[in-house]
Amino acid sequence: MPRPVVDKKNLILKAAIKVFARRGFSRARTAVIAREARVAEGTIYNYFKSKDDLILTIFEQTWRDMIRALRAVLQPIHDPIQKMTLVLTTVIDLFESDPQLAEVFLVELRQSGKCFSSQPMAVILEFLDLLEEILKEGIVQGVIRKDINTRIARGFLFGAVESILLGWLLRRTHPELFGKEKPYTLEEAKETLTKLFGTGFFVKPPNR
Amino acid sequence: MPRPVVDKKNLILKAAIKVFARRGFSRARTAVIAREARVAEGTIYNYFKSKDDLILTIFEQTWRDMIRALRAVLQPIHDPIQKMTLVLTTVIDLFESDPQLAEVFLVELRQSGKCFSSQPMAVILEFLDLLEEILKEGIVQGVIRKDINTRIARGFLFGAVESILLGWLLRRTHPELFGKEKPYTLEEAKETLTKLFGTGFFVKPPNR
Amino acid sequence: MPRPVVDKKNLILKAAIKVFARRGFSRARTAVIAREARVAEGTIYNYFKSKDDLILTIFEQTWRDMIRALRAVLQPIHDPIQKMTLVLTTVIDLFESDPQLAEVFLVELRQSGKCFSSQPMAVILEFLDLLEEILKEGIVQGVIRKDINTRIARGFLFGAVESILLGWLLRRTHPELFGKEKPYTLEEAKETLTKLFGTGFFVKPPNR
Amino acid sequence: MPRPVVDKKNLILKAAIKVFARRGFSRARTAVIAREARVAEGTIYNYFKSKDDLILTIFEQTWRDMIRALRAVLQPIHDPIQKMTLVLTTVIDLFESDPQLAEVFLVELRQSGKCFSSQPMAVILEFLDLLEEILKEGIVQGVIRKDINTRIARGFLFGAVESILLGWLLRRTHPELFGKEKPYTLEEAKETLTKLFGTGFFVKPPNR
DNA sequence: AATGAATGAGTATTCATTCAT
DNA sequence: TATGAATGAATACTCATTCAT
Known part of the structure; x- marks a missing residue:
């Protein structure tokens, strides 16, 4: 009854994030990931189907965890504005706290050629659904204008968050x-996002 | 007077767009691009440094042309709101009219591993600068609120456009x-963008 | 009295024959053999040194059993012609009754890279010796011509049997x-073999 | 107009025969074949689809050449007995003159897993057809007994030749x-083959 | 400029075998 | 004996790029 003393799967995942962030997806060698995780090369394939599966799992697992956590935190809140703010800032905070993860998500994932396949898209859609739900609640409660297509609007919010994070990341790495541009902090970015989101989406701007 | 009967460089570029859109960047073979352009494989390298250079040139040339055209059209217009609307819809219209180009820009470019290097970023920054200029004009003219970081705000606009286009493209290709989601038209998306942009950025929303 | 409830070695051997016949030697996976035998992968290596050892053991054991059985049956017979006929038809009958075994011997064994090494050759030589003994008896008794090299002649007989079986097997599998060739039965083949073995191809053999 | 100064395809084929004979098919490295042929590794794949294709081409080309040459030589001969003798001895002589080729055909080819696929079988069948034609001519002319199945008989002849060559080769290599067996020469083997082919094993063949 | 045969660096993945339990 | 998770050696093949013509 051989017992895994350590959780090798997680070990490999952590190592992969590190190596993908350091070298980029396509230049990352599975041999290096294995060494970093202190397992044999073949062991990776006991837990993952392929190198693609590795980065896709990182992506999916992180988003699923985040979505689950968000839903829990959102539960007791009733104000859609507060909800949306919480969601957006939580996402930004996560990546701020783990720039390697951000690098993998915003830059390296795209090299895999699978980033728009159904597996990762499914989880993104789940997140977009979460955003849309909040928008719809806001509409019902009369705090969000009702003359917008929420399916399109949720995409704007997602795009804005991506843009914030990518700008921040690239200013760090390149x-x-x-x-000589004066950099900005993620704090500033969140403020700006909140302002624009707020006054863009709120009911009762001047004469509508 | 040995004038090239045909412009081979352009021939190659057109062929590359077609093949990149069809197969994706990394699965596109230079041999296939050459065949499609009816030139020898080596000829590609008389005009382009590498396969990366090929997609980067497509990217850069398209944006430069678009920015030049935009600046010309924008010249006589004074209303920043009108300017911004023109810019955003022009970009969307371009990609709508050439879905293969859209595929290359939004999906395939990201596989090259060079998409955040200085060459393509320079032209993106130029476009972002254009957006920012308009925002600043708007602030000066008092039609755009001044309590925002324009550097951050321009990123939102860019992110929103990307999100619209990517959503539209993916609904077409996948x-x-x-x-069973009901799809939306780019026309709807542009309207939503204008509304949110407008009431988000305008001075005199309720009580500011 | 810890008697193994089942003979695992034999279980593995049977499973290996099945898998080798189904997938071919090199495409056969030890993991699949283990599963088929309902033992753990490592258990195979308690009984066999290697995958090669597995197929070689199948080969050797089958021939050894056959040779032992043949010698017993041959014992009371005195006519060399009758003996030879018995030997050849017995071999053919064995493989006819177990096509998977035939597949392994005639086709898959050859992929192992060890098929002409000393272990399997030893048993083949033992069979060839048996054939040669019979030929020599025939010569002594004056029923087999004495102007032939028995070492060479025994090879012909073996080659003829192989050719019959391989032809029959390939017509079944491919x-x-x-x-549109009309197939032939092994019965026909045995008859032809007996005829040609006895008196050759020529009509009216010259005067020996 | 780049001109191949030397016939690279042939160079590669020759090198492959050498390396296959030296190391065996599966242990032969494509890198070594390339080095031996003084071409780049990739060049092999400009001429051959795969390593399997390499050995199959060697096989096929040699047999095709031999069959073509045999048909030419056979043309003016009318005696089927003489024809058959010529065919069998020619095959034996070819392999005697090129033991590496013999090694590849009799031993290494079998490791490829493709040796009974349609490509190589087609050419073997062509050779078997040649043998059968001669047998049938002999029957028509009344010199070959007509109470045999020629399809089966041709297999015996092929099997006998294989057995001669394999015995000879293994005695050289292993x-x-x-x-302490006294070896025999291929000359002896050919004689024995001719005798047994003609009149069989029996003394005083009965009355047919 | 054009050609296209030649080049060769570069690596994810498999799977027989081992060994700690 | 039995297990099965862990191991890691081993390698054919691709394809962007070059360069002699």
């Missing part, structure tokens, strides 16, 4: 691209 | 991902 | 290779 | 397998 500052030379931005010349 | 409808199965979206189940 | 009928498409033979087009 | 003499230890045969203990």
Whole structure:
């Protein structure tokens, strides 16, 4: 009855995040991931189907965990505005706290050629659904304007968050691209997002 | 007077767009691009440094042309709101008119591993600068609220456009991902964008 | 009295024959053999040194059993012609009764890279010796011509049997290779073998 | 207009025969074949689909050449007995003159897992057809007995030749397998073959 | 400029075998 | 004996790029 003393699957996942962030997806070698995880190369394939499966699992698992956690936290809140703010800032905070994970999600994942296949899209859609639910609640409660297509609007919110994170990340990793531009903090970005989200989506702007 | 009877560089570029859209960047073979362009494999390398250079050139050239055209059209217009609307809808219209180009920009480019390197970022930044200029004009003219970081806000606009286009494209290419969702038109998306942009950014929302 | 309830070694051997016949030697997976035998993968290695050892053991054991059985049956017979006929038809009958075994011997064994090594050759040589003994008896008794090299002649007989069986097997497994050829039965083949073995191809043999 | 100064395809084929004979098919490395042929590894794949294709081509081409040459030589001969003798001895002589080729055909080919697929079988069948034609001519002319199934008989002849060659080859490459056995020459083997082919094993053949 | 045969660096994955339990 | 998770050696093949013509 051989007992896994340690959770090898997790070990490999952690190692993969590190290596993907360091070298990029396509330049990351499975041999290096194995060494970093202190397992044999073949062991990776006891837990994952392929290198693609590895990055897709990282993606999916992180989002699923986040969505589950969000739903729990959202439960007792009733104000849709507060809910939306919580969701958006939570996502940003997660990636701020783990820039390697952010790198993998925003940059490296796209190299895998699978990033728009059904597996990862399913979880993204789940997140988009969460956003849309909140928008709809807001409409019902009369705090969100009702003359918008929520399916489209949820995409804007997602796009805005991506844009914030990607801008922040690239300024960290490739500052030379931005010349002497004064950088901004994620705190500022969240504020701006909240303002624009708020006054963009709120009912009763001047004369509507 | 040895004028090239045909513009081979352009021939290659067109062929590349077709093949990238059909097979994806990494699965696209330079040999196939050459065949499609009816040139020898080596000829590609008389005009382009590498396969990466090929997709990056497509990217850059398209954006530069678009930015140049936009600046020309924008010249006589003074209303920043009108300007911004024109910019955003023009971008959307371009990709709507050439879905293969959209595929290459939104999906395939990301596989190249160079998509966040200085060459393509420079032109994106140029576009972002254009957006920011308009925002600043709007602030000066008092029609855009001034309590926002324009550097951050321009990113939202860009992210929103990307999100619209990617959603539209994926619904075309992978409808199965979206189940029975009722699709939306780009026309609807532009309307929603204008509404949210407008009432989000305008001065004099309720009590500010 | 810890008697194994079942003979695992034999279980594994039977499973291996099945899998080798189904997938071919090199495409046969030890994991599949283990599953088929309802033992753990490692258990195979309690009984066999390697995958090669497995197929070689099948080969060797089958021949050894056959040779032992043949010697017993041959004992009371004195006519060399009768003996030879018995030997050849017995071999053919064995494989006819177990086509999977035939597949393994005639086709799969050859993939192992060990099929001409000393272990399996030893048993083949033992069979060839048996054939040669009979030929020599025939010569002594004056019923087999004495102007032939028995070492060479025994090879012919073995080759003829192989050719019969291989032809029969391939017509079963790959009928498409033979087009519309009318197949033949092993019964016919045995008859032809007996005729040609006895008196050759020529009409009116010259004067020996 | 790049001109191949040397026939690379042939160079590769020759190198492959050498390496297959030296190391065996499965232990032969494509890198070594390339080095031996003084071409790049990739060049092999400009001429051959795979490593399997390489050995299959060697097999097929040699047999096709032999069959073509045989048909030419056979043309003016009318005596079926003479024809058959010529065919069998020609095959034996070819392999005697090129033991590496013999090694590849009799031993290494079998490791490829493709040796009974349609491509190589087709050419073997062509050779078997040649043998059968001769047998049938002999029957028509009344020199070959007509009470045999020629389809089966041709297999015996092929099997006999294989057995001669394999015995001869193994005695060269693995003499230890045969203990102190006095070896025989291919000359002796051909004689024995001719005798047994003609008149069989029996002394004083009965009355047919 | 054009050609296309030649190049060769580069690696994910398999699976027979082991060994701690 | 039995287990099965862990191991890691081993390698054919691709394809972007070059360069002699």
